[in-house]
Amino acid sequence: MIVPVTVYHVDIPDDTMSMRTMIDEQSDACFVTTIHVLQTLNVPSYPIEVKLLTVLGEEIIQCRKASGLIVKGTNESVEIPLPGCYFRHNIPAKESQIPRLDIITKWRHLSKLAGRLSSYDDTLRIELLIGINCVHATKPREVINGGKDEPYTVRTTLGSDVIGNTCTSHTGKTKDTCQFAYWTQVNEVSPAEVSKLFNCCFDAILGDKTLFQDK
Numbered sequence: 001m002i003v004p005v006t007v008y009h010v011d012i013p014d015d016t017m018s019m020r021t022m023i024d025e026q027s028d029a030c031f032v033t034t035i036h037v038l039q040t041l042n043v044p045s046y047p048i049e050v051k052l053l054t055v056l057g058e059e060i061i062q063c064r065k066a067s068g069l070i071v072k073g074t075n076e077s078v079e080i081p082l083p084g085c086y087f088r089h090n091i092p093a094k095e096s097q098i099p100r101l102d103i104i105t106k107w108r109h110l111s112k113l114a115g116r117l118s119s120y121d122d123t124l125r126i127e128l129l130i131g132i133n134c135v136h137a138t139k140p141r142e143v144i145n146g147g148k149d150e151p152y153t154v155r156t157t158l159g160s161d162v163i164g165n166t167c168t169s170h171t172g173k174t175k176d177t178c179q180f181a182y183w184t185q186v187n188e189v190s191p192a193e194v195s196k197l198f199n200c201c202f203d204a205i206l207g208d209k210t211l212f213q214d215k
Contacts, residue, residue, distance in 0.1 A: 001161035004074040009043050019127040022093050027131035034087040073158035080136050093126045099162040109146040113153045116160045
């Protein structure tokens with residue numbers, strides 16, 4: 001789910017930034033986009049190596065980590081401290097996943113949600129991903145179900161969103177649009193673990209006899 005939020009650093013509360021956040025229950029870490037957020041919020045951070053596991057595989061990446069970020073839903077009053085956030089160049093999400101009021105009001109069981117959603121703002125970018133290591137933000141507070149195969153709405157402390165294909169009409173016609181979960185796990189890596197990983201890869205190459213030599 002994707003909701004509009006306001007973010008700031010605990011030590012610089014006057015410097016706020018509006019953005020959208022993806023709440024991803026398949027991820028166990030929080031991510032923010034690198035350049036824009038760093039420059040706007042003046043967030044202190046430090047370099048770190050992490051082992052990133054996704055549906056595409058496993059890799060060790062160099063990134064930065066920051067602590068002290070606070071997030072609040074645009075139409076909400078509760079402020080939530082985020083755990084340490086890792087900086088990435090982008091958050092893999094599509095603007096088409098953001099629900100529009102004109103579409104939601106076509107579904108009778110979702111009509112009460114219309115008053116909770118903000119009007120679509122095309123200036124807000126998806127620059128934050130919150131995983132299950134911040135349960136305060138991901139925990140459902142209310143769920144409104146529909147009929148079989150119909151979209152439903154979830155309300156969290158940060159706001160409400162619609163889950164499912166809202167482009168399917170009651171006539172059964174559907175647009176080709178998809179929503180995804182971005183299963184992501186993160187483990188911080190020590191220099192000793194990096195060395196061990198490279199040694200394992202080298203041993204595997206020797207075992208397969210795939211070494212190349214200059215002739």
